[in-house]
Amino acid sequence: xxxxxxxxxxxxxxxxxxxxxxxxxxxxxxxxxxxxxxxxxxxxxxxxxxxxxxxxxxxxxxxxxxxxxxxxxxxxxxxxxxxxxxxxxxxxxxxxxxxxxxxxxxxxxxxxxxxxxxxxxxxxxxxxxxxxxxxxxxxxxxxxxxxxxxxxxxxxxxxxxxxxxxxxxxxxxxxxxxxxxxxxxxxxxxxxxxxxxxxxxxxxxxxxxxxxxxxxxxxxxxxxxxxxxxxxxxxxxxxxxxxxxxxxxxxxxxxxxxxxxxxxxxxxxxxxxxxxxxxxxxxxxxxxxxxxxxxxxxxxxxxxxxxxxxxxxxxxxxxxxxxxxxxxxxxxxxxxxxxxxxxxxxxxxxxxxxxxxxxxxxxxxxxxxxxxxxxxxxxxxxxxxxxxxxxxxxxxxxxxxxxxxxxxxxxxxxxxxxxxxxxxxxxxxxxxxxxxxxxxxxxxxxxxxxxxxxxxxxxxxxxxxxxxxxxxxxxxxxxxxxxxxxxxxxxxxxxxxxxxxxxxxxxxxxxxxxxxxxxxxxxxxxxxxxxxxxxxxxxxxxxxxxxxxxxxxxxx
Amino acid sequence: xxxxxxxxxxxxxxxxxxxxxxxxxxxxxxxxxxxxxxxxxxxxxxxxxxxxxxxxxxxxxxxxxxxxxxxxxxxxxxxxxxxxxxxxxxxxxxxxxxxxxxxxxxxxxxxxxxxxxxxxxxxxxxxxxxxxxxxxxxxxxxxxxxxxx
Numbered sequence: 203x204x205x206x207x208x209x210x211x212x213x214x215x216x217x218x219x220x221x222x223x224x225x226x227x228x229x230x231x232x233x234x235x236x237x238x239x240x241x242x243x244x245x246x247x248x249x250x251x252x253x254x255x256x257x258x259x260x261x262x263x264x265x266x267x268x269x270x271x272x273x274x275x276x277x278x279x280x281x282x283x284x285x286x287x288x289x290x291x292x293x294x295x296x297x298x299x300x301x302x303x304x305x306x307x308x309x310x311x312x313x314x315x316x317x318x319x320x321x322x323x324x325x326x327x328x329x330x331x332x333x334x335x336x337x338x339x340x341x342x343x344x345x346x347x348x349x350x351x352x353x354x355x356x357x358x359x360x361x362x363x364x365x366x367x368x369x370x371x372x373x374x375x376x377x378x379x380x381x382x383x384x385x386x387x388x389x390x391x392x393x394x395x396x397x398x399x400x401x402x403x404x405x406x407x408x409x410x411x412x413x414x415x416x417x418x419x420x421x422x423x424x425x426x427x428x429x430x431x432x433x434x435x436x437x438x439x440x441x442x443x444x445x446x447x448x449x450x451x452x453x454x455x456x457x458x459x460x461x462x463x464x465x466x467x468x469x470x471x472x473x474x475x476x477x478x479x480x481x482x483x484x485x486x487x488x489x490x491x492x493x494x495x496x497x498x499x500x501x502x503x504x505x506x507x508x509x510x511x512x513x514x515x516x517x518x519x520x521x522x523x524x525x526x527x528x529x530x531x532x533x534x535x536x537x538x539x540x541x542x543x544x545x546x547x548x549x550x551x552x553x554x555x556x557x558x559x560x561x562x563x564x565x566x567x568x569x570x571x572x573x574x575x576x577x578x579x580x581x582x583x584x585x586x587x588x589x590x591x592x593x594x595x596x597x598x599x600x601x602x603x604x605x606x607x608x609x610x611x612x613x614x615x616x617x618x619x620x621x622x623x624x625x626x627x628x629x630x631x632x633x634x635x636x637x638x639x640x641x642x643x644x645x646x647x648x649x650x651x652x653x654x655x656x657x658x659x660x661x662x663x664x665x666x667x668x669x670x671x672x673x674x675x676x677x678x679x680x681x682x683x684x685x686x687x688x689x690x691x692x693x694x695x696x697x698x699x700x701x702x703x704x705x706x707x708x709x710x711x712x713x714x715x716x717x718x719x720x721x722x723x724x725x726x727x728x729x730x731x732x733x734x735x736x737x738x739x740x741x742x743x744x745x746x747x748x749x750x751x752x753x754x755x756x757x758x
Numbered sequence: 759x760x761x762x763x764x765x766x767x768x769x770x771x772x773x774x775x776x777x778x779x780x781x782x783x784x785x786x787x788x789x790x791x792x793x794x795x796x797x798x799x800x801x802x803x804x805x806x807x808x809x810x811x812x813x814x815x816x817x818x819x820x821x822x823x824x825x826x827x828x829x830x831x832x833x834x835x836x837x838x839x840x841x842x843x844x845x846x847x848x849x850x851x852x853x854x855x856x857x858x859x860x861x862x863x864x865x866x867x868x869x870x871x872x873x874x875x876x877x878x879x880x881x882x883x884x885x886x887x888x889x890x891x892x893x894x895x896x897x898x899x900x901x902x903x904x905x906x907x
Contacts, residue, residue, distance in 0.1 A: 213885060220848075220882075237870075240818065241848060323819065353887045359855035360828050363821025429891060440825045441798055471799075475832055479892050487890070 203266045204349050204494045206314045214311045217318060221245050222304035229301060246317030247303060251622045256295045256303060257320040258310060262330035262348040263291030263573040267560035270571055272313040274556035280306050287541060287549045289613060289664060291329050291573045292320055296620055318356060323364045325355035329371045331379045332574035335497060336536050336582035338528040342391045342399060344374035345495045350483065354429055361436050365443035366451035381575060383407045383416040383695035384667060386453045387435060392422065399425045405435065406457030409661040413697050414454040417462050426482035434472035498568040498583060503533045508586035520646060521593055521604040535586050539579040539596060540603040540611065545637045547629050548614045549577030558599050566592050576613055609651045610636035613664055617657030617674065624657035626674025626681040631655055634711055648718060651732045667691035669733045671698040683710045687744055688736045699741060701748050713748050720747035761868040764860040766880030768873045775810055794822040798829040805835050815843035824856045831857035847875040851883045
């Protein structure tokens, strides 16, 4: 866990004091809501449908028990006893009172946390692989790079009034768990032929109303040149990005309209200038960051008890098969704690659950916790022999759902239940789907399947990259759900294809049942996933299942 | 009448230089007025002869002026650099850190955001992450102001 130095500490506490003054001015009326708006947005405070919403940054999704307990304390003291983990690896509180927000920020500062740059047209929280530092397929730990970028982007004088928000993700593994191709900038850590470390730089990806798969701007950028190169990209974007229409203001549109080659030429030109102003960060600075991300000294442990529990307990076996991922040390596992209980709200955690996870992280995972963009929590370093006990401890708290990567592990945006922009509900749809397929007892038979739900075209629920994507729209005052198929958010990123006309809220679940039924019949064998089957057969057979009546109409 | 914010304090606008609006390809102006959508590369050439450049901020959400200022400073412009228009007191430190010497705001703006807000913001210029990551190749705003006067 990165620890604040004196400078970080001072910076964050100054910011709290500054915002406290601004809130006082708002409350006594000397600032209007309009004037207050850009100031509160600099500190992660949104005005939502029913109340203010505070988005707290969890840099690259890393927490420890102390931070997690403080998040629970804040939920109890100033909110309604829960928090919502987001697709940006952050946590949101949905019911804070304006007068309390400075107190909340100062409680966060006590544990080295803040809400800076979690909103507004600026560089947002840098995200990363939630298995960073533990994954077996890792080339290099991406977190020191993410931390360097956090420092570089925080309060950057040139980039606080960009055309639009700007999102950066870093991954250090072959498997892309950070959706780098759907970011304004995606960085993949690679090595060149001489074995030097560097990045493949991907630009202009994004979802929203105009989805794009990111494109490679640079095959190989030496690691030490990262900051001037990123600085150059932002400089070119700030000057050339569109400002006439907020829906065309992201860098993906600039890349689309200007062309990748032209953008590359401009960036390279700016890079030549920027290189004179940056030395590669000093070794002392890099080492100062890296020291916090060392793999803990993992003691060897016999995995016999783990294998025995799998053999003896089918429920545990099922948990182990979905929620435990391969660790770089064979004696250990990466355990994902599902925040998607059947029929629950994806990503929500109560203060009691947060405190339990904090305790368990301390006991079993070297005090490390991660938040995933898929809205789950991760204990990255658990001895296999401890996993059965961990599972038993999670069960009574409703945290042992064995569904990671399965049909009920749904990403859903807050939708019309909270969000001012939403055109349809998302959370209730997710709840119905998970409840229904649980009743059918089909979940494990269906196997890996990602459903992602957005309640409006802004696509916060990432529906474009769901194997099954669901987009909730408003058709003359009635909710209407469009289905896309074949989306993929990994290193083989693909945008889903629209299947056809949308469904009403009542028709949606039966349509999904037909779709899944068709998949189960069409697949070669149990090993062929939904996505693989779709890729082999294409849209037609799935479309036929979704719209069984359309053939009859054609025939008539 | 405009107000100039310098070192966190309000000062009266000095004798107004005769600003010439930037035009593509035109060089030789001593006092140059620049819109926020001016291409940075061309601007660098046009400012070679200038002793003062005034960059417009049509709204507080338009950050292009910040990039223009940095581009000018990084490419060697050492004259006076003034931001004019909708720069909020909270954005003042950002403008200074991008190389501006002072800010020109309207009287109305100065009433809504009185001097103490600017002085307070001025105190936040020094401590920042970027000075730990970049060369201090930009002369500090104070040094520039001295040479310009």
